Amino acid sequence: MKTSLMRLAVSLALSALSGTVWAGGFAIGTQTGAGTGNAFAGGAASAEDASVAWTNPAAMSLLPAGKHVSAAGHLLRPSFKFQDSGSTIPGALGSGNGGDGGDWAAVPNAAFVMSLNNDLSFGFALNVPFGLKTEYDNGWIGQRIGLMSEIKAINFNPSLSYKVSPSVSIGVGVSVQYFEAELTNTSALGTAVLKADDIGFGFNLGAIFRATPSTRIGVSYRSSMDYTLEGATTFSAVPAANARAEAKLRTPESASLSFFSAIDPKWEIMADLTWTRWSRVQSIVPTCQQASAVVCAGGAGTPVVGATLPTHWKDTWRIGVGANYKYSDRLKLRMGLAYDPTPTNDVDRTARLPDQDRFWVAAGAQYRLSKQGRLEFGYAHEFVRDARVDTQVFGTAFRQTGHFKDRADILTIAYSHAF
DSSP states (O other): OOOHHHHHHHHHHHTTOOSOOOSSTTBOOOOOTTTGGGTTTTGGGOOSSTTHHHHOGGGGGGSOSSEEEEEEEEEEEEEEEEEESSOOOOGGGOOSOOSBSOOOEEEEEEEEEEESSSSEEEEEEEEOOBEEEEEOOTTOTTTTTOSEEEEEEEEEEEEEEEEEETTEEEEEEEEEEEEEEEEEEEETTEEEEEEEEEEEEEEEEEEEEEEETTEEEEEEEEOOEEEEEEEEEEESSOGGGOEEEEEEEEEOOEEEEEEEEEOSSSEEEEEEEEEEOGGGOSEEOOEESSOOSGGGTTOTTSBOTTOOEEOOOOOEEEEEEEEEEEOSSSEEEEEEEEEEOOSOOTTTOOTTOOOOOEEEEEEEEEEEOSSSEEEEEEEEEEEEOOEEEEEEOTTSSOEEEEEEEEEEEEEEEEEEEEO
């Protein structure tokens, strides 16, 4: 059961988080500091630092004995610019292209790992696996479809790893995740705001295999989570229409297969294939928790009028490749490429999440400050296909038709320490 104290603590933790980080749908892909420079290729086979507590708990057993901490900060700059191509919305309901729906955002994550004995390790990760924010100018042509859309999630993930043999390790973890959503748009009843939250629980599994002393294969699985997001829908001009509401949401499970190999003393190569079951998200249907005027006239259990979000998302396969070059004992250079397809489609896509297929190009560097401490820098640019929208304004025959010019940039700085 959620308490006021828990809600306050989580709200403070989330206060610095905002933005859309593109990793398909509303997932956030920036979960490690070292990964940015490799376009997050090879994550389930990596054993760079404590962030393996999130990417693959089995890999904790590969870290040197002792304690390990890592912390990363990611600056993200997505951009969503609408270009009209035949919308039929009259000027009285909105005009203009809405400006840029994206903005700068800061996303942190941290992890800790310690060896309990020669074969058993414990760790935990604190991170932000889901996030979304789009916000357009008031009065824009799509204001009846969406003004601001924001999702925030924060996850705490303790885990254990066990070394079955010198070449095989397994891992398991549990997740406690707070999820919050807020959607706004302009309506005949004034500005409509739907705000809701919940806490969910899940688990993750992993295994890592050493094919040779310099080559390893990692597999990891992360479960879906079920939420009943509870909150309220409010209307600025007609308070009598306000109502308590809830929405069911099931986040997708995912599985990764990763490869890592040190092919010589200078070069390391890696690859990754990740499946995400976005078909879990077919629609988001807020329902009334009590009868009220206008939007909940049908009574408790009926959909909030005009609030349903059809999605009909499909499963995706992300593929990434990367390489590291050891320039010196202190400096390692990183590079990576990835293809990250969208789960959305041209029929149901809206301005709330104008997502499309992304192509990642990344580079980075690791600098060893001391035997125990390492500093990471990373940069990734996402080339994004134009995202077409053709959306009907609820209760009318008017449509918003056009496409979004999208892109995203990611800057990462991270520090890891062993002691």
